Amino acid sequence: MPFTIDFLDDGRVVEWEATADGVVPTERNDYTPRFYVAARSPEDDPDLAELRTQYERHPDVVRTEVVTQRPGFRRDDEPVLAVDVRHIDRVTSLARQARQLSAYPIGDLACFNVDFSREFRYCLENDISPTPATELSTLQLSVPVTETSNDVYGELTVAGDTVTGSPIELLSAVRAALEKHDPNILVCSTSEIIPTLYEMATDAGVDDFSLSRWPEVDYQQLAGESTYASYGQVGHSPARYNVPGRAIIDESNTFFYGETNLDGVLDLVSRSKKPVQELAWASIGNVLTAIQICEAHDRGVLVPWNSWRHEFFKPMGTLHDADRGGFIFAPEVGIHEDVHELDFSSLYPNIICTRNVSPDVIRCDCHSDRDDVPGLGYSICDDRGYLGDVLQPIIDARDEIKAAIRREKERDDPNGDRLAELEGRSGALKWILVACFGYQGFSNAKFGRIECHEAINAFAREILLTAKQRLEASGWRVVHGIVDSIWVTPDPDVDDDAREDLEALATEITDRVEIQLEHEAHYDWVAFVPQRDSDAGALTKYFGKVAGEDDFKIRGIEARQRSTPPFIEDVQRECLERFDATRSPEAVLTCLQKAIDQLHTGKVQVERLVERNRVSKPLEGYTQNTQNVAALKRARDQGLSVHPGQDIEYVVVDDKKSSRERVALAHEKIESYDVSYYETQLVRAVESILSPLRWDRSKIRRELAEIRVPELTVFANTENI
Template sequence: MPFTIDFLDDGRTLEWDETPDGPVVTERDDYTPRFYIAPRSPGSDLDLTKLQAIYDRHPDVVSTEIRSRRPSFRRDEEPVLAVDGVHIDRVSSLANQARQRTEYPIGDLACFNVDFSREFRYCLETGIDPTPAADLSMLRLSVPMTEAGNETYTELSVAGETISGSPMDILTAVQAALETHDPDILVCSTSEIIPALYKMATAAGVDGFTLSRWPDIDYQQLASQSTYSSYGRVGHSPARYNVPGRAIIDESNTFFYGETNLDGVLDLVSRSKKPVQELAWASIGNVLTAIQICEAHERGVLVPWNSWRHEFYKPMGTLHDADRGGFIFAPEVGFHEDVHELDFSSLYPNIICTRNVSPDVIRCECHRDRDDVPGLGYSICDERGYLVDVLEPIIDARDKIKAAIRHEQQCKDPDEDRLTELEGRSEALKWILVACFGYQGFSNAKFGRIECHEAINAFAREILLTAKQRLEVGGWRVVHGIVDSIWVTPDPSVDEANRTDLETLSSEISTTVDIRLEHEAHYDWVAFVPQRESAAGALTKYFGKVDGKDEFKIRGIEARQRSTPPFVKDVQQECLERLDATRSPAAVLSSLEAAIEKLHAGDVAVEQLVERNRVSKPLEGYTQNTQNVAALKRAHDQDVAIHPGQDIEYVVVDDKKTSRERVALAHEEIKSYDPSYYETELVRAVESLLSPIGWDRSKVRRELAETRVTELTTFANTEQD
C-alpha cells in the first residue's frame, strides 16, 4: 500500500510503502496510463479503426485496442478505443489530438478518463489502495511571512525550533532534522520552501543537500501558481512541488488537513484512492469526484473529459417551480425564551439515499409518466442509482464515528488521542456530505445533473413543511427554520398538559420522512438579529445561551467573522455575557464604554487589533484607496508577496488617510493605532447584540453620549461642592 507514488521522466514509477522497518521503494517500468475515445452520441456508426491506426503509429503510444465500455451511466456497453501512452504526462496531449482529427466531424468524438491527477490515475488503473499500512512520520518546516518571498532565508522553523543565521546554519539544521526524523510527510507553511532551500544550497556552495529519498531527483514542479474565482470568491493556488519518497502538505494550500487532521485526510485517502499528497491539496469537490469515479470504474463506466450533459426539457411552469432553494421560515426578530433547535441528520445526503436521487436514474425513460418528485413531476427509476452507493457508506461511517465520539466522551477517563482521531475523521466526512448536494448542480461536475439538485430541494421543502405542521399540532411554535434546522418554543396558547414532548414528536417525524430528526440543543434564550438595513430577520445571524451550560452559540455576528480583530471579539463576548446575566442594555453599554476608554487611553495591545482580510485583486486592479490597498502598497514596498485569494493582516493606524500610512502590516513594529476607527467597530459589534430589542447604532451612540454628559455633569458638581 504505497503512501506516495513518483513518476520519473524515463517512464519508471516509484511506489513508496511505509513499513514497521522503515520506507521501502518498489520500482516499476511496466505502467502505461490509459484513456478512451468513443462516439459522443449512442448508436453512432463512426469507424474507430481508422483512428486506432493513426494512434498505433504515434511515438508516444505504447498500444491500442478496441474494448467494450459504457461511455455514460445512461448508455450500455459499446466499442470504444483504448489508448495506452508511454508516460502519464502525455495523456492530455494525446487526447487533444483525437479532437483535432479532420477525418471526423467536430463534436462527434469524445475522450474519457483524461484529466485525472497523476497518483489517483495510477491507483485507479492498477487497483492499488494508497492507505498507508503503517504510521507516517512527519516534519514541519515553516518560514515567517516576511521571509516567504525571499530567495535566501534568515529564519526558518524546523520541527518547532526556530533557526536563525546564515544559509549554512539553516541548511545544516534542515539536513539534521531529515536524518533524525526521516519524515514520510513534509508539512510546509508554503511549498516555496522546497525550491528556496535548494537555491540557498547552490548559492552557498553546499554539496549533497537534498530533501529527496531518491538519489537522482531533488524535486519536481507539478504545477505553477495561479489565481481562480469560485462562486464569486477569488482564491489563490500556489505552485505545487513533489519530493521523491515524501508526501508534501502545503499549509497554504490544503483544505482537509487544515479543517481536520491527518486522521481525517487518511480516512478520505482510503475512500477516494487519492494518496496523501494529492488529497491534501484537493478541494471538497475534487475528492467527491474521485470517490464517484471509483464507483463508476467499478461499474465499467467511463469518465467524460468535459461534461456536456444537456438539461432536460421543462415547461416554463416547471422551470419556475424547480428554480427554488431550500425552504426558509423567516426568523422572528427578538429574544425568545426556552428555545429548542432540531436538525435533520445529514438531510441532503439522506434525501439522495432514501429517495434514490441520482443522475443516472432521475427522469428515466422507463418511468417517464410517474410523478415521484413533489411539485416537479420528475420520475425516479426503481433501479438503484450510483450516487446512493457513493454516499450511503459515508453516511453510515459518520454515524458510527459520531456514536464512538459520544461513547468516548462519556468515559470517565476518555482517550484524547482516540477522540482526536475520531473527530478528524468525522469532520472530513462531514465536508463530503455537505458538498454532495450542491455539486449536483455544478456545471463542471463529472456526473452531476441539475435535475438532481432541483429534486433534492423539492424533497427538502416537503420534509421541512411536514415537520413544521407536526410540531405545531403538537403544541410548539416555530420561530425560525432554514433548510434542515428548525427552532421551536412552547406555544403559549397550548396548555402544557396538551403539549407533546419533543422526543416523541421527533421520533414520529423521523418515521414519517424516513430521515432522523435530532434534538440539537436547548437554549435558555435565543436572539435573532435583524438585517442591517431592514427590520426583517437575518437568516444566519443569531446568538443564544445553551441551557445548563456556561456557553453560547453564536452565528453570523462579529465574534464569528474571520476579519474581526481579537479585541472586538473579546468585547462582544463580554457584552454578551453581561446581557445574559442582566438582560440590561445599560449593563452592555457599561462594558462598551469601558472598552472605548481603554482604546482611547492606548491600553490595547496592537496584536489585539489586527484585521485579516482576503485580497481579491492585484494591487493595480484596485481603483479605490481602501484599507486593503494601503496594506498591499506597504507589502509591495517591503517585497512581501500577497497574491489575490490570499489574506493580508494589518492594524489601522489612521483611517482618515488614504495613503499607505492608513495601516501598518501586522509584522511591523506598530507604535499607535486609530482609536476612533476601532471605537466604531466596537459600536457595530454591540449593535448586533442589542438590535434584536430595537437598538440600532445611532441609539447606541446616543445613549453613550448621554452617559458621558451625565458623568461630566456629576464631576463638575462634585468639584463645586
C-alpha cells in the first residue's frame, strides 16, 4: 500500500509504496475525483437532468451520471448527480458552479464530498489503506531560529550533525545524507527548509541538487501560511510543501507527531486513511472527521460540504436544562490525607457507545414519546448509531494497548522501543477520544449535533452523581469531583470496620453504570489550591504525593504551565519535596530564600530563566507595552518573523522599562536579568504551594523579611569583629 501519493500538474498520480527492497512508484493517469450534487432536503426536487447537461459541457468534467446514494444519515437512498473531474484541483471550483449552472433556487441544491484533502480523497475513493507495509526511514533537517528568516542558511543540522559553512557545503551534506539514509520521511524543523535549499542551490549554481524521487518535479507548494483562531486561541499555520516520493513532517506544524511519535501517527493513518504527511499536519478534529467519513462511506452516506443541520425545536425549560456542563463538585481547599482518585475510563466516548448517542439516532421520529436521556426527555432510537461504531474500535484498541504497557512495565527487563511504540499509539488514540465529545457541539462539524453534546453531559452528570452517592453511603467522603474523576478520603465519622472496600465499590459501580470505574491513584496527601483572589477552590489546580512512590501529581500550578522558566519550575518542585518531608511552611520559605539568594548573587544561568509565550496577534495589533510586545520588537529588529499563534522565547532583563530593552530574546547573548521580576515569580510559585494553608504573597513576604533580618544582623556583627 502507498505511504504517500503525489499529484502532478497534468493530472497524473504517482503512488509510492515502501517495500523491503526499496520504494516502488506506480504511475496512474486515469484517476478522476468525484463529487455529488443532490437536493438539500428530501422535500426539494431540483431538476438534476438539466444540471447534468450543463456539467457535461464543461471542459474540466470527464463524465457525469445519476446514481443512488444517501445524502445524509437520516435520509434514504435517492438519486444524486455524480460529477467526475479531470483534475483534483478543480473539484471545489466546479462544486461552486453547481448553483450557477442550475436554474433552481440556491436553497434547493447541496454539494457533497467536496472539501476532502487530496491524499485522503484518493485513498477513500480507491479503497486504499495508506498504512506502510514496512518501517519508514526518516531524515531530520533543522535550522536554528536565527536562520529561519534568512534566504541563505549558514547553519543546518542534518541527521543530528550540525553543519556550518557555505551553501555548497550545506547542500553537499544534505545530498550525502539523502544517499545514505534514502529517507521516506523528511522531518523538518520548519517546512521553509524545502524551498530555501532549492533557492540556495540555484544561487550557488548547483544544478543537480534535488530532494525529490521523481525527476520531473522538485517540490510543490500545497498551501500558503495563515493565521486562525480556535477555541479562543490564535494559531499559525505555516506554508505546506510536498516533495515527490517523500512525506514531509513539519515540526512547527504538527500536533500528533509532537504529542506522540511516529508510531502514534501511523496508528491513526491506519484508522483514518490519511497518509503520513496529511496526518502529521491535521488537527484532532480533522482526523476524527476523517474516521467518521470512512464510516459514512462504508454505509453509503455522502458527506455534506457545508453543515446546515438545524437544532431541533425544544421548550424553554428543556433549553435551560440542556445548557449545562459536566459534573462538578468544588474541591475543599486545604490538605487532605489518604486520598484516592477514581476515574471513569474514557467516560464520554463510553457514554456514546453504551447509550447509543449519535447524531443519526438522537431524538428520532420513531420513538419521540420516550424519555431516554435523563433530565432532558430526548429519545434515542433502538437502531445502532454510526458514532458508536466509529469510537468502539478505538476504545477497545486503547484498552488493549494500555494493558500491553502495564505488562511491559512489569517485566524485569522492559523493552524501551516497545514501550515507546505502545505509549505513542495510546497517546494518539487518547486525543481522538478526548475530542469526540466536544466535536459534537462544534457548529462546523460534518456530522455533529448539539443534542448529542447535551445528552452526553446529561448521562455523565447522572453517572457521577450515582457514583458519589454510593461512595458516600459506604463510608467515603468526596473532597473533589470533576467531569469523570472523583477524589475520596475515608469519612472520619465512619468506623473503619463499617467502611466498604474501595476496589469492591468501584466494581459494583462499574457494573451498575456499564462504564469502568478505575482506581487511578492513591495519595498520601492532596492539596487543593484556592482561586486567585478568592477562597473558593480552583477546579483544576492541585498537587499531591503519590503513595508508595517518590513522585508528585501536579495540575494547574506553575510547574505544569508551559510559560514557566525551568528555574522557577525546579524551585517549585524542590519546595514541594520540602513540604512533603516537613509539612512546614517555614521549611518551604527557607528553600525559597535560598533560591532568591541565588538570583541576587547571579548564580542562576540565564537559559534557565527563559519564558515561552504564545503570540496572539501581530505586533501592530497590541495596544499595551507588554513583555511579548518588547520581544516582538526585538525580533523585528533582527529580521525574525514571529506570527500570531507561534511562540516567542525571552529573558526579562529590566521589567521596569516599556521599550524593547525590557527583554532579551533567548538566542541572544544575555549578561544580566531582572532579579526583582524573577523573585516575584518565585514568590508566586511558592504561594501556589502554601495557599491551601491560607498563606498569600503578602504573608510570604512578611515571613521572608523576618528571615532576612537575623541574617543581616549576623553579617553586620561579623563585619564589626
